[in-house]
Amino acid sequence: MALETIQIQEKLNQIFGENVSNYNQEKDIFSFEVTADTITSVILFLKNDPELRFHFLTDLCGVHYPDNEVNRQFVVVYHLHNWYENKRIKIKAFISGENPQINTISNIFLSSNWMERETFDFYGIDFIGHPQLKRILNMDEMISFPMRKEFPMEDSGRTDKDDRFFGRTTDNY
Amino acid sequence: MSELLLPPEHRYAKRIKEQQNEDGSELSILNLGPTHPATHGIFQNILLMDGERILEAEPTIGYIHRAFEKIAENRPFYQVTPLTDRMNYCSSPINNMGWWMTLEKLLDIEVPKRAQYLRVIVMELARIADHIICNSILGVDTGAYTGFLYVFQFREKIYEIYEEICGARLTTNMGRIGGFERDWSPEAFKKLDIFLAEFPAAWQEFENLFVRNRIFIDRTVNVGAISAEKAMAYGFTGPNLRGSGVDYDVRVAQPYSSYEDFDFIVPVGKSGDTYDRFCVRNAEVWESLSIIRQALDKMPEGNDFHADVPDYYLPPKEDVYTSMESLIYHFKIVMGEVPVPVAEIYHPVEGGNGELGFYLVTDGSRTAYRLHFRRPCFIYYQAYPEMIKGALLSDAIVILSSLNVIAGELDA
Amino acid sequence: MKFGCLISEIQYIMSNSKVNMVEPPEGVVGEGFFATKLNDVVGMARANSLWPLPFATSCCGIEFMATMASHYDLARFGSERVSFSPRQADMLMVMGTISKKMAPILRQVYEQMAEPRWVIAVGACASSGGIFDTYSVLQGIDKVIPVDVYVSGCPPRPEQIVDGVMKLQELVKSESVRRRSSPEYQQLLASYNIK
Structure with a gap:
């Protein structure tokens, strides 16, 4: 019997109640929100429950919404996959923009180790309990978190590219 | 000696001090990379070694971090394909097509059957090209240069087919929303036929050179073995996972671009060692060839090469000059005035190295709000330190080679 | 005889x-x-045995592989031996994006090479940063080391890489044996802060 989304929803509702919300089907992926405090237990439950069996972490990444209210400015997105039933789900956990913190899941999925480091590198999201939370792609000396919307794409210190020729100034003269 | 290489507070320095071998030898540190020739890319590993045996490895990556995801947030959708090209540059068409399919899923566009089959053909060609590189370089790393020289000629043949299709060799930037930018020329099909006729014999010979080769077997069997459980925990996908015996393949699990129409098997290994990974890739090349033949046989009549979606597909240039409607569409597409829904999409394809996923968040504007690439290399490379623990230094090179870690994909 | x-x-x-x-x-x-003239003989000898040091970081490296392989065969131009040790190489071929994290390493490799040494920047990324005008990418390797020949393309075709090598050969042939000890050259290195 195929795993129905309603089944997932009921199970989660039964155990976590208010902490899991906003269930909806986005194209082919069933998606819901989880409060940041319960993320570890929800994922552990999804992984170990004999019916749900979401045993594979496909992806983990962050998104920045600077225009949201303060405690919903960052979101960590988890994609889980159940290979037995071939079912994908997406979990979102919103966290505060002032002090972005969330518990690590690197003790549940080994693969999340570097993905969390990457998210930290890009957004400065602190994964509490991560064994080695330091920058992975950028240099250790870097102080900005480049994927946050307020940081520009280009390096401001570069000298060889004239912004006027790239249509990047408001008044081209 | 070791104080020169590492600061004394480093964890290796402490271990070297503590460990006393009976014969008076001491542990040493070896810096492998970032420009080591045998790593085919730039990764650094600081190895703690006891003689020739690796005790521990500390990987550093990010040496060609190019900020793809940041660029993608600042460019219109159709300017993201050149970025995907440069991710896994050994098999760019798969990345291109994966990106277009993500957009098609977002915009609910149905691609005509013929265009889907053409996509399948080019994706399978890309897979062959990818596996040619991986397997022949694995040969070079075990000391067999001949295989590399021999099969690389056929990579050139694949490049020539790409050139007929899109004009570029390596970074193809192929396809558009809804299909291809132009129909395939008869020359492309002719070159494809020649390739299909000539390549199998060469690949068979390549296989014969390695599969029962004593030296090759000695160098690869039981080297870098990883169990299926461990591989799944580390997020392995693609040929590396199948080498461990798990038959997960996105083409079968979530068929895209009409893969369900074709009859192919998913080759799996058993022990997950370097030899199995090599054999899985070898077998996949045969499957890819069979898929290409099936696609050519089943190719629907006609000359549909793109979906009829004037909102997103650029009209032919002649029409832009002569018809009002085309001019308006052209203008709208180029200026980015196309309707894009606010949505979140995840689309996976089976890339050369595993599940290549595109997680796209849109806000209705002409650029992506957030685009995250699920890069298979990045995820499975974290298992490398564990895989080489206890192995010889020369094995570490072979294991890295058999994992086929592409630096561009690793660092994005 | x-x-x-x-x-x-x-x-x-x-x-x-x-x-x-x-x-x-x-x-x-x-x-x-x-x-x-001694210049001519030395130039001829140097130009026809340029040992490349492939500093391949990304896509262009794959095209370099094609250049070295049987079809294009760079060995025809005296570059048979690919030297992965900077000490024995004459020609540093920088292929691919050089990020800011990588720049000090590139510089170190250049410093380890013995004189005379030449540099080819292969591809748009090495020449100017290419399409990656971002916070993490060095906008052209000539920010950290002097470059002799630039090869355009993203990635350049193997023919273009071969053409770049031939252009360099022309340079090498006509180079004075005294150039490397000339004050102008010392000044050039000093401007890059290379000792």
Whole structure:
């Protein structure tokens, strides 16, 4: 019997109640929100429950919404996959923009180790309990978190590219 | 000696001090990379070694971090394909097509059957090209240069087919929303036929050179073995996972671009060692060839090469000059005035190295709000330190080679 | 055998076989001697045995593989031996994006090379940063090391890479043996802060 989304929803509702919300089907992926405090237990439950069996972490990444209210400015997105039933789900956990913190899941999925480091590198999201939370792609000396919307794409210190020729100034003269 | 290489507070320095071998030898540190020739890319590993045996490895990556995801947030959708090209540059068409399919899923566009089959053909060609590189370089790393020289000629043949299709060799930037930018020329099909006729014999010979080769077997069997459980925990996908015996393949699990129409098997290994990974890739090349033949046989009549979606597909240039409607569409597409829904999409394809996923968040504007690439290399490379623990230094090179870690994909 | 005879004999062989040999430099040929400028002889020798150090970081590296492989065969131009040790290499070929994290390493590799040394920037990324005008990418390797030849393309075709090497050969042929100790060259290195 195929795993129905309603089944997932009921199970989660039964155990976590208010902490899991906003269930909806986005194209082919069933998606819901989880409060940041319960993320570890929800994922552990999804992984170990004999019916749900979401045993594979496909992806983990962050998104920045600077225009949201303060405690919903960052979101960590988890994609889980159940290979037995071939079912994908997406979990979102919103966290505060002032002090972005969330518990690590690197003790549940080994693969999340570097993905969390990457998210930290890009957004400065602190994964509490991560064994080695330091920058992975950028240099250790870097102080900005480049994927946050307020940081520009280009390096401001570069000298060889004239912004006027790239249509990047408001008044081209 | 070791104080020169590492600061004394480093964890290796402490271990070297503590460990006393009976014969008076001491542990040493070896810096492998970032420009080591045998790593085919730039990764650094600081190895703690006891003689020739690796005790521990500390990987550093990010040496060609190019900020793809940041660029993608600042460019219109159709300017993201050149970025995907440069991710896994050994098999760019798969990345291109994966990106277009993500957009098609977002915009609910149905691609005509013929265009889907053409996509399948080019994706399978890309897979062959990818596996040619991986397997022949694995040969070079075990000391067999001949295989590399021999099969690389056929990579050139694949490049020539790409050139007929899109004009570029390596970074193809192929396809558009809804299909291809132009129909395939008869020359492309002719070159494809020649390739299909000539390549199998060469690949068979390549296989014969390695599969029962004593030296090759000695160098690869039981080297870098990883169990299926461990591989799944580390997020392995693609040929590396199948080498461990798990038959997960996105083409079968979530068929895209009409893969369900074709009859192919998913080759799996058993022990997950370097030899199995090599054999899985070898077998996949045969499957890819069979898929290409099936696609050519089943190719629907006609000359549909793109979906009829004037909102997103650029009209032919002649029409832009002569018809009002085309001019308006052209203008709208180029200026980015196309309707894009606010949505979140995840689309996976089976890339050369595993599940290549595109997680796209849109806000209705002409650029992506957030685009995250699920890069298979990045995820499975974290298992490398564990895989080489206890192995010889020369094995570490072979294991890295058999994992086929592409630096561009690793660092994005 | 007399040297003059040897040259005429070589010319005879050249005209009758597919073996392609380099023209001797301009000079005076007589019985038992051949007089020419030291510059020319050294230049000829250097130009035709440039050992490349492939500093391949990304896509262009794959095209370099194709250049080295059987179809394009860079070995025809005297670059048979790919030297992965900077100490023994003459020509540093930088292929692919150099990020800011990588820049110090590139510089170190350049510093380890012995004089005379030449640099080819292969591809748009190495030449100017290419399409990656971002916070993490060095906008052209000429920010950290001097470059002799730039090859355009993203990635360049193998023919273009070969053309770049041939352009460099032209440079090497005409280079004075004294250039590397000249004050201008010292000044150039000093401007990059290379000792």
